[in-house]
Amino acid sequence: MKTYLPAGLLDFPSAIQSTYQRNETVRVLYRGVFVARSKGRALPEALLAKLEWYPEVVSTMLVDALLREIDVKSILDQPVVCFRVLVENFGELVTSLEPRLLAHSEAAEMILGLRRRAAGGETQADGAYLECMIDDPNRLIRSLGSDEHSDLRRQDIQADSIGRKYEGAAWSYCFLESHPGECLDASLLESLKSSDEYAYLAARTLRDRQVDASVWSPLLANVVNPRWAFHILRDDLAGNQLGHFMQVIAQSPPWMVEFCIVAGLRDNALDQVYQDTVRRSFQHPCIDELHSWYHENLLRRLAV
Numbered sequence: 001m002k003t004y005l006p007a008g009l010l011d012f013p014s015a016i017q018s019t020y021q022r023n024e025t026v027r028v029l030y031r032g033v034f035v036a037r038s039k040g041r042a043l044p045e046a047l048l049a050k051l052e053w054y055p056e057v058v059s060t061m062l063v064d065a066l067l068r069e070i071d072v073k074s075i076l077d078q079p080v081v082c083f084r085v086l087v088e089n090f091g092e093l094v095t096s097l098e099p100r101l102l103a104h105s106e107a108a109e110m111i112l113g114l115r116r117r118a119a120g121g122e123t124q125a126d127g128a129y130l131e132c133m134i135d136d137p138n139r140l141i142r143s144l145g146s147d148e149h150s151d152l153r154r155q156d157i158q159a160d161s162i163g164r165k166y167e168g169a170a171w172s173y174c175f176l177e178s179h180p181g182e183c184l185d186a187s188l189l190e191s192l193k194s195s196d197e198y199a200y201l202a203a204r205t206l207r208d209r210q211v212d213a214s215v216w217s218p219l220l221a222n223v224v225n226p227r228w229a230f231h232i233l234r235d236d237l238a239g240n241q242l243g244h245f246m247q248v249i250a251q252s253p254p255w256m257v258e259f260c261i262v263a264g265l266r267d268n269a270l271d272q273v274y275q276d277t278v279r280r281s282f283q284h285p286c287i288d289e290l291h292s293w294y295h296e297n298l299l300r301r302l303a304v
Helices: 022-038 045-051 055-063 069-076 079-088 090-101 105-119 126-131 137-143 148-164 169-178 186-192 196-208 213-220 226-234 239-249 253-263 267-280 287-303
Strands: none
Touching: 022 045, 022 055, 022 287, 045 069, 055 069, 055 079, 055 090, 069 079, 069 090, 079 090, 079 105, 090 105, 105 126, 105 137, 126 137, 137 148, 137 169, 148 169, 169 186, 169 196, 186 196, 186 213, 196 213, 196 226, 213 239, 226 239, 226 253, 239 253, 239 267, 253 267, 253 287, 267 287
């Protein structure tokens, strides 16, 4: 389960693709693109929906000129997916894709981390990427360097969060993270609820500080994104909302498979989750991949 984010955050689910059926699926994707291009038509919505879960295929097709960026604009407009497309062929695509990604602080954080790993540490170009995170103090704090100037800047941001704690979920979480002894007022909690990501992070932080669940559990009531439902379930934050989050994640087979793996679900528990996911997401682009993954898992169980 490869991720390009710190703090235990996962950006993209990929385990569902690790089946014997994958090569055939990729062939079908290529065939669909060839047919559309040969007829001079735009890619069908169903094909685009499928390609969204195969950024490595999109990346190769862009490099090989089988696709143009305009053909997959709906995919590239999603920062996390676009970043995954870039990663697969960084040298070939960086000039065209990096500028559009730097408009999104999460993607900027991932690109900076990727560049630092390639360089073996901080670089002189880091400042340009840090400025792209200016609207998210938490990503900026995480990404600043290890020198004295960076430490002072971190302190300044944390101090600023006192007066800016109601300016959106990112600033609310920055205040919560950097001022653990402060009172949690209703306005701060309401601000945190406006973002699935920061509602999850705040709940995790408060749980780890041994704050009573009655305080942080309501933060999660509005979470409807399967990605963050996965994190909530993985980190055992669901509490009495377990049924809700299982329903949310059941709408996304890729994220459900990631959860089944990290939770170590087996036998009857896995069977029940699979059946519920099929009922709730039978129209999802990756429903066939879910069937393949489950059936391969079943065969391994029978072979034991």
